[in-house]
Amino acid sequence: MSLSNVPEMTEKVAVSRAAFIQYPFGRQLGDVGDREGQRKICDAMADLLETSTGPNTFVHLPYEWHEPLEKTKWRPDIPAPGGLRRMQEEAEEKKKAASK
């Protein structure tokens, strides 16, 4: 039984049961200290587990994150290695373009 905030990806990887939630990466069950809200998502997963009757059972949970998108943090303060390398490469390209 899985949870996911990227339904299209999950549907492509042979997951038999999944609940989808539009919550940010790293807080897919709810925000810090919101035990009631976190439990609501776990309850929904448990319900789906008990009621699903066949593979590819997917449910979109209706819950909306409490912060607007632009104020919702999920990325780390220090970019991951791949992201950092891409940023460096883009900076190099800009530098080269500017020097032409």
Next chain:
Amino acid sequence: MPVAKVDSNYYHDQSERLAQQRPNDPAETPWTPMPKPLSECKVTLVSTAGIFVKGDEPFDYGREWAEPSWGDPSHREIPRTAGQDDVVYSHLHIDTSFLTRDRNVAWPVDIFNDYEKEGKIGALANTLYSIMGYIPNFSPLIKRTAPLMVESMKAQCVDVAFIVPV
């Protein structure tokens, strides 16, 4: 406003990755019916947050920094008795500070302990599991790590795994 359909690109534009992803044939999705009511099942948890017990071998981020297209495909086993501060939440691609403050944002050990006390689940298994979810080459995950995790779960008579990716 209730969400009618979860948008895969809402927090991060995944369209390029989604276009590259080879779809599974839905007809081949595995299916295991529930063997008994959840209230009688032994349950485990699986996270992708790169969680490991302090003092255990960390996930290999040194190699990821050297080769950013590589991610550690191994897993770690975490005793259910490990507390909030007994583990490291180490995934480099997400802000783990929220998990550090309250693990139940994506690692619901306390909630499943409550489930056990209330009889909603039969029992929480002694061992819980984490991988680190950035694994561009997932072949070792499928061929080596997943079978090891399954073997461990079977040895503990686990009936159900709840997977909470981050």
